[in-house]
Amino acid sequence: MQPHQLNSQIDPQFSAVNDYIINHLGSNVPLVEKIGHYIVRSGGKRFRPLLVLLATNACNYPNQASETDHIKLAAVIEFIHTATLLHDDVVDNSDLRRGKDTANAKWGNAPSVLVGDFLYSRAFQIMVEIGQLEIMKIISNATNVIAEGEVLQLLNSRNPDLSEEDYMKVIIGKTAMLFEAATETGAVLAGASATQQSALQSYGRHLGIAFQLVDDVMDYLSSAEEMGKNTGDDLAEGKATLPLIQAMKETDAENRKLIRKAIREGGLEDLQPVLAAVKATGAIEYSQQKAQQQSQLAIDSLVDIPDSSFKDTLITLAKLAVERKS
Numbered sequence: 001m002q003p004h005q006l007n008s009q010i011d012p013q014f015s016a017v018n019d020y021i022i023n024h025l026g027s028n029v030p031l032v033e034k035i036g037h038y039i040v041r042s043g044g045k046r047f048r049p050l051l052v053l054l055a056t057n058a059c060n061y062p063n064q065a066s067e068t069d070h071i072k073l074a075a076v077i078e079f080i081h082t083a084t085l086l087h088d089d090v091v092d093n094s095d096l097r098r099g100k101d102t103a104n105a106k107w108g109n110a111p112s113v114l115v116g117d118f119l120y121s122r123a124f125q126i127m128v129e130i131g132q133l134e135i136m137k138i139i140s141n142a143t144n145v146i147a148e149g150e151v152l153q154l155l156n157s158r159n160p161d162l163s164e165e166d167y168m169k170v171i172i173g174k175t176a177m178l179f180e181a182a183t184e185t186g187a188v189l190a191g192a193s194a195t196q197q198s199a200l201q202s203y204g205r206h207l208g209i210a211f212q213l214v215d216d217v218m219d220y221l222s223s224a225e226e227m228g229k230n231t232g233d234d235l236a237e238g239k240a241t242l243p244l245i246q247a248m249k250e251t252d253a254e255n256r257k258l259i260r261k262a263i264r265e266g267g268l269e270d271l272q273p274v275l276a277a278v279k280a281t282g283a284i285e286y287s288q289q290k291a292q293q294q295s296q297l298a299i300d301s302l303v304d305i306p307d308s309s310f311k312d313t314l315i316t317l318a319k320l321a322v323e324r325k326s
Contacts, residue, residue, distance in 0.1 A: 003050055006313050006316055007309055010050070010053050013070070017049050020072065020075045021075050022037070024126065025122075027118065031107070032118050035086075035107060038103060040078070042100050048081050048179060049077050051077075052185065054310050055190070056190045057308075061186075069130050072129060073130060074182075075123075076123045076127055079123040080123050080178065082116075084116070085116075086115060086119070090104050090109045090113055091154065124140075134188050138185050142180070146173060146177050146178060148173055149170055149173020152174075153174055156240065158238035158263060158266060159240060160248070160259070160264055167240065168209070171212040171216075175208050175212040177205075177208070179205065180205040180208060181204070183203055183204030184200055196305055199305055200301075202298075203299075204298075206295070206297040206318075207321060213291035214288075214291050216234065217243060219235070219241065236268050237266060238266035242286075243283045246286045247281045251277050255277040291321075295321060295322045
């Protein structure tokens with residue numbers, strides 16, 4: 001079951017978001033449309049736009065046919081997310097995402113970057129149509145923080161001395177920020193109280209952290225088919241994610257030296273012994289526990305949101321985020 005199928009009331013709105021996205025990829029430049037359609041149809045679950053729909057509905061956003069701004073806002077969030085994927089794959093030299101060739105593998109780096117820019121600008125065009133300054137403020141700040149998070153990750157690449165605290169700063173910026181923006185702007189659009197807006201902002205942040213922690217764990221557990229990208233990509237890129245950071249704390253001097261070398265040099269030459277060390281030290285379980293804690297914090301954040309099927313689905317999503325395999 002796909003996440004949007006958890007709530008029958010959301011399903012038609014979710015379909016409307018998909019239609020809106022496809023209908024707003026138009027460009028006078030054929031390659032822009034071609035790459036845009038390829039990336040948005042490449043199998044993503046649309047998790048972030050779903051959060052917009054759930055947040056607006058949980059705060060009693062009007063459901064009349066004329067009220068379509070929540071559809072537009074959900075599309076904005078997905079366009080921004082898709083743009084970051086295009087840029088990330090270029091930065092990381094990735095050739096596989098969601099089990100398919102990346103756009104840069106098919107068309108090259110330059111077109112991928114430029115189409116990412118197009119999607120960013122299209123998102124801001126749609127935001128102007130929505131016409132709410134507070135939403136523009138939140139999303140413009142989010143895109144700025146996301147960019148900083150990506151640069152911070154780049155600076156920390158091949159750094160075996162990265163601390164858990166600094167790692168958390170990276171994932172809050174590059175991943176959790178857009179989750180937070182999705183739920184917070186949903187609350188703003190629905191005219192929610194300041195308390196409810198803060199609650200959904202907190203929910204999105206903690207959910208985003210949990211989501212990324214699970215992503216980082218799966219890089220050491222999943223096959224390429226399950227993950228939709230190459231297993232070991234993080235290690236190959238010299239990324240010191242939480243499983244590696246924790247393994248270095250708990251392992252012996254010889255394995256610590258091995259992991260440090262693997263992070264500094266990148267590549268997959270030492271993948272198997274590194275995997276063995278990560279699993280032997282309980283670093284996987286430690287990271288999973290951290291994700292569970294963040295998931296529970298997300299659920300606890302919803303205490304001031306009125307009971308509804310939409311709130312129930314937000315709770316279910318927080319639980320599923322740490323149980324997923326892809």
